Amino acid sequence: MSPTPTQTEDDVAVIAKRWKDKRGSLIMALHALQDRYGYVPREAAMNLGEQMNVPLARIYEVLTFYNYFRLKSPGKHVVSVCMGTACYLKGAPQLLSQASDALGIAPGETSEDGEYHLQVVRCVGCCGLAPVATVNGELLAKVTGESLAAHLPSPSVSNDGKA
Amino acid sequence: MARMTFADLAARAQARPAVANQPIIRVGMSTCGIAAGADPVFAALNAAVKDRSLDWRVRRTGCAGMCSMEPLVEVTLPGQPAVMFGGVTPEFATQIVVDCAAGKPLPAENRVPGLAELARVAGDPVPAAGEDAPRQYRIVMRNCGVIDPEEIDEYIDRGGYQALGKVLSSMTPEQVIGELKTAGLRGRGGAGFPAWLKWNLTRESKGDEHIIVCNGDEGDPGAYMDRSVLEGDPHAVLEGMIIGGFVIGATTGFFYIRAEYPLAIQRIEKAIRQAKAAGLLGKNILGTEFSFTVEVRLGAGAFVCGEETALIASLEGQRGTPRPRPPYPSVKGLWGQPTMINNVESLANLSQIVARGGEWFSTIGVGRSTGTKVFAVTGKVKNAGLVEIPMGMTLREVVEGICGGTSSGGPIKAVQTGGPSGGLIPATELDTPITYEHLQKLGSYMGSGGMMVMDESDDLVELSRFYLGFCVDESCGKCAPCRIGGTQMLRLLDRIADGKGTTADVATIKRLARAMQRASLCGLGQGAPSPILSALRYFESEFADRLVPEAN
Secondary structure, eight states, X not given: OOOOHHHHHHHHHHHHHHHTTSTTOHHHHHHHHHHHHSSOOHHHHHHXXXXXXXXXXXXXXXXXXXXXXXXXXXXXEEEEEEOSHHHHHTTHHHHHHHHHHHHTOOTTOBOTTSOEEEEEESOOSOGGGOSOEXXXXXXXXXXXXXXXXXXXXXXXXXXXXXX | OXXXXXXXXXXXXXXXXXXXXXXXXXXXXXXXXXHHTHHHHHHHHHHHHHHTTOOOEEEEEOOOSOGGGOSOEEEEOTTSOOEEEOSOOHHHHXXXXXXXXXXXXXXXXXXXXXXXXXXXXXXXXXXXXXXXXXXXXXXXXXXXXXXXXXXXXXXXXXXXXXXXXXXXXXXXXXXXXXXXXXXXOBOTTTTOOBHHHHHHHHHHSOOSOEEEEEEEOOOSTTOOHHHHHHHHOHHHHHHHHHHHHHHHTEEEEEEEEOTTOHHHHHHHHHHHHHHHHXXXXXXXXXXXXXXXXXXXXXXXXXXXXXXHHHHHHHHTTSOOOOOOSSSOTTTSOGGGSOEEEEEHXXXXXXXXXXXXXXXXXXXXXXXXXXXXXXEEEEESBSSOEEEEEXXXXXXXXXXXXXXXXXXXXXXXXXXXXXXXXXXXXXXXXXXXXXXXXXXXXXXXXXXXXXXXXXXXXXXXXXXXXXXXXXXXXXOOSOSHHHHHHHHHHHHHHHHHHTTOOOHHHHHHHHHHHHHHHHHOSXXXXXXXXXXXXXXXXXXXXXXXTTOOOOOO
16 A cells, blocks of 8 residues: 555655754654654655755665664554563463464565564563563553454454554 | 742642542553553543542552553542552442442452552661561652653652752752762663763763763663653653753753653653643753753664664664764764763652752662662563562562562572573572672673563573574674674574584584673673573583584
């Protein structure tokens, strides 16, 4: 679900205007882009670079360094399994493989129909309730394969593509 | 809220909050609480109170530390001690209101220890040895689980911003540094560098401007006290930051917070807006010449950015790679200017040290480890959560005494502190007091406060592989010892875990470890071998059992 060029331009202009004259703002602007689209589209990154006077190479240098940024659309529903130490000890590896089986995709992959994206995250800071997972940003505590499956939105439910 | 003056602050200090003559119900609504289902509980309580037109207060509060018992609801009836309920469902929450409104006693089910039973707070007498008192002592978490973190008034009612008023009205920067020196506060982010020295170095450095940064890039998987404090008492961290700004002569401060902590970001942003409106931040704070602004910047999922020079690079909008020190950030930091970087927990201590005096702070803890430390005790432990203890308490008192031992009831195999840069501590060493020095002697370190409990079912070879794998993934790749050493070590460890390793492989691991410790550019590479070295030191047989005999 790629954004249209004009839509992108408008969005980028707003973001660039907010951050252009602030110090230490490139990463914040990229966060704003990802919040908007669920990833950082190439068109938008190029556009942002022009408007903020940052070379595209520099933008990609940053985007590819930080785990948080995605360069491809993650699909409609993002499922994250926490692999912090507490979750690891409490069975996160098994949980991940159950999620992977249920969705039919490996960690880091997006399903062919673009509905689901499965990823591993490093500690969401909810270690007292391990293992935890998030579905579209909603945190699930003391998760099991069954409870995670119960929380997966059905494929046809649409949202605006945000992570 | 209108802009405050010194007189307003003084009046607030004198005012005693009126004793509530109505029931107050508090719901723990930090990330843990919400994940466990606090939102519907909060809604059910509000609906039940509204339906019956009761003049009760239902409040949101931060994390009390008992994460495994969330959602937590605390009910205070007029003239009675507070009662805490754990694992509350919306139905049970409604039941509490129904029973109470009908004049029945509070339900006997789902009761858990209340805050008063768990901890004393800053201002209470420091427990003496052998005294029958709650084991925890809360300075950093003094307001967590008590106040509504989104209401600046509740913070001020608990003595908030009095320290800032004291500093701006009657102290010089040197005097504040003097109090820090007397207090003996050391950095809570891990390394334990004396805070006063860092403050003084930054203050004395020359530059076009001075900058203060709060390091909220809590990357250690298993430590979450910074998130909890930012969510539960954001003004405490902000007040420490403003005082720091004044002391080093800064006009700008930055919060650098993990993007994975949306609620913490939201609450600190709200706190900043409230403090600005109250004249405690921005131009001419409290009517003085001192002006100071604070901005929030987000991390983007890179563990190495907890290292201060990498954090600076990230704030500047670059890849988060560290650079050699010196020059230290206190001399040349953000945009080449003197920059003071303090951890969230360090800053949360500040207002209490200023308000109560360095002398008071130095009586808590032992030796050169003064004050308290917050630990996130998780893993195979019965009562997982956050505890804040005076330093010098033994590991056993924390893990067994406060947290109830293992969840299975079986013996503890090991405790790990310091996360991916820390080490395993075997059960035989649990009577060691928790101080910077004692933990280091055991081959671990204080770290940011993760405390992972392992029971007999945990495989320490696999765990070593997990930690090392984390560091290999998170290595920024700039220096060879970390980038290559880590990868090679992980291959050797894989071989051992698969039952194909030899004693020569173990020797190579130890040699690589020494090289990484000595030659890596930053703490990530220097600390990466710690988990495996400590595992080899205390649990060598687990490795030896998997080795194949070497061919002669």
